[in-house]
Amino acid sequence: MGADERRGLVVRAALTEFALGGLAGTSTEAIAKRAGISQPYIFRLFATKKDLFLAVINSCYDRIYSAFLAAADGKVGVDAMQAMGMEYGVLLQDRELLLAQMHAYAACDDPEIREATRTGYRRLWLLVQRATGLPDEEIVRFFATGMLINVAAAMDLPHLDESWATTLIKLTCPDLLPE
Numbered sequence: 778m779g780a781d782e783r784r785g786l787v788v789r790a791a792l793t794e795f796a797l798g799g800l801a802g803t804s805t806e807a808i809a810k811r812a813g814i815s816q817p818y819i820f821r822l823f824a825t826k827k828d829l830f831l832a833v834i835n836s837c838y839d840r841i842y843s844a845f846l847a848a849a850d851g852k853v854g855v856d857a858m859q860a861m862g863m864e865y866g867v868l869l870q871d872r873e874l875l876l877a878q879m880h881a882y883a884a885c886d887d888p889e890i891r892e893a894t895r896t897g898y899r900r901l902w903l904l905v906q907r908a909t910g911l912p913d914e915e916i917v918r919f920f921a922t923g924m925l926i927n928v929a930a931a932m933d934l935p936h937l938d939e940s941w942a943t944t945l946i947k948l949t950c951p952d953l954l955p956e
Contacts, residue, residue: 783834784822787812792833800884803831831893834881837874838897840843841903844868849908857908858919865923866952869930879931926950 778786790812794803805826809816823829848864849857869875885891905916926949929935934942936955 780822783818787814787819787822787829788832788836791829792836792877793834793873795830795880796873800827800887800890805829808838827887827889830881830884831889833877834890834893834897836842837877837881838900840874841865841868842897842900845901845904845908849904852908854909854911858905858911858915860903861908862919862923863952864948865926869926871929875927875930879927922949 787808791808794808794811798805798807802821803826805819806816808829809819812819819829823832842869844864845861852860862897881890881894885894902916902920905919906913909916925945929942929945929949935946935950937943
């Protein structure tokens with residue numbers, strides 16, 4: 778296995794571990810164990826734990842970007858936006874992706890993490906803007922709803938049998954409700 782393949786393996790293992798514990802609460806030892814490599818080898822691939830966390834953030838945004846791009850292909854306007862929204866609902870099935878995103882936002886006190894998170898979010902914004910051609914107000918609504926969906930999914934509201942939670946899910950992302 779080459780270094781690039783090994784880096785990909787470590788990023789995938791780190792995604793799982795960072796989703797569980799965030800940057801501060803995750804050890805490189807746990808990541809190495811999950812990746813099946815030695816801890817020192819992580820530091821041959823990534824200079825610091827934060828560099829690995831940044832690689833995970835970038836991989837999360839790349840995955841969302843690719844999914845949005847594919848969903849919007851051949852569509853414009855509301856059709857493109859709805860397709861991207863539906864695809865985001867599919868992505869939310871991956872709880873690790875969701876929680877890693879939430880940990881990225883929570884770690885934005887660090888300037889490098891904040892910049893990586895802004896860059897990823899900006900790429901998504903520009904893609905939605907370009908793919909839909911809709912006014913900024915609609916794009917803001919799309920992202921605001923997406924953030925509300927993130928919070929609801931993080932709290933596992935689709936599986937909470939309480940009227941407030943059910944109402945929130947029905948009005949924002951009914952596809953997340955269990956059947």
